[in-house]
Amino acid sequence: MILKTPICSFDARTGILCPKCDAKLRSGQLSETDVQVSSKLTKAAEKNQELAKLSLVKAEQVDQDYLLVLEPGSLAPLRHDPSFQKNLQMILGGKVWLTEADTTDKKALEDLFFPVRISNVNTAWLPDGSKLTKVVIPGRKTERFPHDTSMIGKILQESRGIDLMVEFERQ
Ligand SMILES: [Zn+2]
The missing domain is CATH 3.30.300 (GMP Synthetase; Chain A, domain 3)
Structure with a gap:
């Protein structure tokens, strides 16, 4: 190999x-x-x-x-x-x-958030024609959450042109 x-x-x-x-x-x-x-x-x-x-x-x-x-x-x-x-x-x-x-945008998101599970991905079109991708994470954000979500956003922006918004199910 x-x-x-x-x-x-x-x-x-x-x-x-x-x-x-x-x-x-x-x-x-x-x-x-x-x-x-x-x-x-x-x-x-x-x-x-x-x-x-x-x-x-x-x-x-x-x-x-x-x-x-x-x-x-x-x-x-x-x-x-x-x-x-x-x-x-x-x-x-x-x-x-x-x-x-x-790969699809959804799969790329799952790959980057791994091992964190994503409960939902929504796409919204903004009035100016740009696309916003909203990811919903189950539960609330705790100290143990393993990722820097702003870094994931930056990677998705640079690699796929995705504007990311991350939301936790519980505040
Ligand atoms: Zn060569």
Whole structure:
């Protein structure tokens, strides 16, 4: 099993892009973050076989955090190992959020809020034509709530153009 990344595995190992990947970077099909994250993860995978289970489609950096977009259907098995995400965070040196490519807005929201359950997602159109996505979380917000919801909002804004509003069922 070999870690899949948006650049060739040879490029990811050496840190030098082949002409094909270099052209993709220049045209904007690939980003600097894609290249850096692919390279870091590939190097780490040489010592940690678990990482080879990862199929990275795209990586984005939002502030100090990373959004890793994985191949459709590949995220659920990784969730079985709670240390997997922590490992990624250690390797990349920032908080890591995981989602899948070609997914619906609702599924992307569920991925980002994981392990918190979402009870409802509503979309509202504002008078100015912009769209607001409202997520309802069961219960009330406690000290133990694991996420920075404004960060999730920022990630969704940058990655999918979603304007997020988070509401808890109980105040
Ligand atoms: Zn290449």
